[in-house]
Amino acid sequence: MHAMVLKKLKTPLEWTELPDRQPDPHEIRVKVLACGVCRTDLHVVDGELPDPKLPIIPGHEIVGRIEAMGNAVKGLGIGQRVGIPWLGHTDGTCPYCLLQRENLCDNPLFTGFTRDGGFATAAIADARFAFPLGEAGSDISIAPLLCAGLIGWRSLKIAGDAKNIGFYGFGAAAHILAQVAHRQGRSVYAFTRVGDVHTQTFAKSLAAVWAGSSEEMPPCRSMPRSSLHRSERWFQRR
Numbered sequence: 001m002h003a004m005v006l007k008k009l010k011t012p013l014e015w016t017e018l019p020d021r022q023p024d025p026h027e028i029r030v031k032v033l034a035c036g037v038c039r040t041d042l043h044v045v046d047g048e049l050p051d052p053k054l055p056i057i058p059g060h061e062i063v064g065r066i067e068a069m070g071n072a073v074k075g076l077g078i079g080q081r082v083g084i085p086w087l088g089h090t091d092g093t094c095p096y097c098l099l100q101r102e103n104l105c106d107n108p109l110f111t112g113f114t115r116d117g118g119f120a121t122a123a124i125a126d127a128r129f130a131f132p133l134g135e136a137g138s139d140i141s142i143a144p145l146l147c148a149g150l151i152g153w154r155s156l157k158i159a160g161d162a163k164n165i166g167f168y169g170f171g172a173a174a175h176i177l178a179q180v181a182h183r184q185g186r187s188v189y190a191f192t193r194v195g196d197v198h199t200q201t202f203a204k205s206l207a208a209v210w211a212g213s214s215e216e217m218p219p220c221r222s223m224p225r226s227s228l229h230r231s232e233r234w235f236q237r238r
Contacts, residue, residue, distance in 0.1 A: 003120030007055045009047035013119065021124050025072035028127045030064030030082060034139035035118035037061075038147050038172070040086065044113050053114045060086040060111035061146040062118035062125075063139040073127040081139075083131040084123060085146045088115045103154070148172035156180065163187060164220050170203050170211070182207040189218045 001020050004013035023029045041058045043049050062084035066076060076082065089109035090097050096104040109126075111117045116124065133142060152173035159165060165181045166189045167174035178188045190203035190211040200211035210218050 001120060001122045003057045003116075004059075005055050005057055006045055006052075009052070009054070010045070013045070013058070018120075020122070023068055023070045023073075023124055025070040026127055027070045027124050028066050028073060028076060028082070028130060029068040029122055029124050030062070030084065030130075031067050032062060032064045032118050032120055032123055033081075034063045034143045035059040035061055036143035036147065038086075040147070041112060041117075041119075049113065051114075053116075056113065057116040057118070057120050057123075058112040059118035059120070059123075060084070060088075060113075061143040061148075062111070062123055063133065063143050063146070064118070064123060067122070069127065076127055076130065076132065081133045081135065082125075083133050083142065083146045084111055084118065084125040085129065085131070085150055086110055086112070088129055089126045090129075144172060144176065149176050152177035153180075164189065166191060166218065167203075168214060170199050175202070175206060178203065178206045178208060187220065189220060191216075191218075 001018050003016055003018055005016045006013055021029060038061055040049070041060070044052055044056070044058050064082060064084065066078055066080050066082060069076065069078065087103060087108060088111040090102045090105035091107040094106040096102065096106065109115045111125070131146070156165070156177050164187045167178060168191045170178075170190045170192050174190065178190065181188050188203070188208040190200065190208040191214040192199045192203070192211065194213040194215055196213070203211040210220070212218065
């Protein structure tokens, strides 16, 4: 296999030939079809996240097809298209896991940070943290859903059936979820950096009913500012 490997922080990735890897009992090996580039990947490369595994293959918005499986893998098959996200493993026993908040696990592994990711021709993943994707949609269009889509969807679910949704910051997660919220019949309000007219225009093109700076109060009075800040904090959790 070949991979783009980060061998030292704050240095360019190196195109490297590596031995083919075999999955452990609960793991799968996928042929990588697409892998998005997330801002977190850049944080890893730039040394802005503590204690990465080095050398490391970054990349955690992975779409691939299973080409090998461990003997304990259930519910997946050779040739099946799957997605591999940022969260690569949890202990299943800490208080957060027991509360079904595994994204806050005390002992996690993260794809492309503490276990090798998808900037490669093949990737190994814990099968219990891989998503069957079906065949609808292109590999490239689905890849961002494995990170921005997932964290945004979690936040949208926390918002319940609210009819007015505010997005603080209008980047990868927000622009995906704005489209979902609009399709669900909700009203989207987009908050950006002061003076960021370009992003505000982009938000409106995705059916936001209002877009302005984070220092402004939206015209919708039924949407308390404090609730928007709580949503923002949830967006930041991975």
